Amino acid sequence: QVQLVESEGGLVQAGGSLRLSCAASGRTLSNNAMNWFMNWFRQAPGKERQFVAGISRSGSVTSYADSVKGRFTIFRDNGKNTVYLQMNSLKPEDTAVYYCALSTVIRGPVNYWGQGTQVTVSS
Numbered sequence: 001q002v003q004l005v006e007s008e009g010g011l012v013q014a015g016g017s018l019r020l021s022c023a024a025s026g027r028t029l030s031n032n033a034m035n036w037f038m039n040w041f042r043q044a045p046g047k048e049r050q051f052v053a054g055i056s057r058s059g060s061v062t063s064y065a066d067s068v069k070g071r072f073t074i075f076r077d078n079g080k081n082t083v084y085l086q087m088n089s090l091k092p093e094d095t096a097v098y099y100c101a102l103s104t105v106i107r108g109p110v111n112y113w114g115q116g117t118q119v120t121v122s123s
Helices: none
Strands: 003-006 010-013 018-025 037-043 050-055 062-064 072-077 082-087 096-103 110-113 117-122
Touching: 003 096, 018 037, 018 096, 018 117, 037 072, 037 082, 050 072, 050 082, 062 072
Parallel strands: 010 117
Antiparallel strands: 003 018, 018 082, 037 050, 037 096, 050 062, 072 082, 096 110, 096 117
């Protein structure tokens, strides 16, 4: 019903920047009665998946994990049904698989997941 396709991640040096995107498609998104939140989660090796950032349909509400506040920015282009995660001042501990996720409540529970994209930050 909903497909979430993330852009490729990549390898970046510590202190560098990277932007991820996630394009959403599907008939379910056409339901204007649903206030879909778009989120980013990440999962590092051996760790649980954790919330990174989320944004409301209008873009007026955002939420960030404490670990990324001031460094990451989430924004969306509703005309393209796309959400972006701008990541600045990257640290090696940001290394993880990043997942785009769609939910009706910011931070989840998640209704739909993307396939994930690897981000590696070298020291």
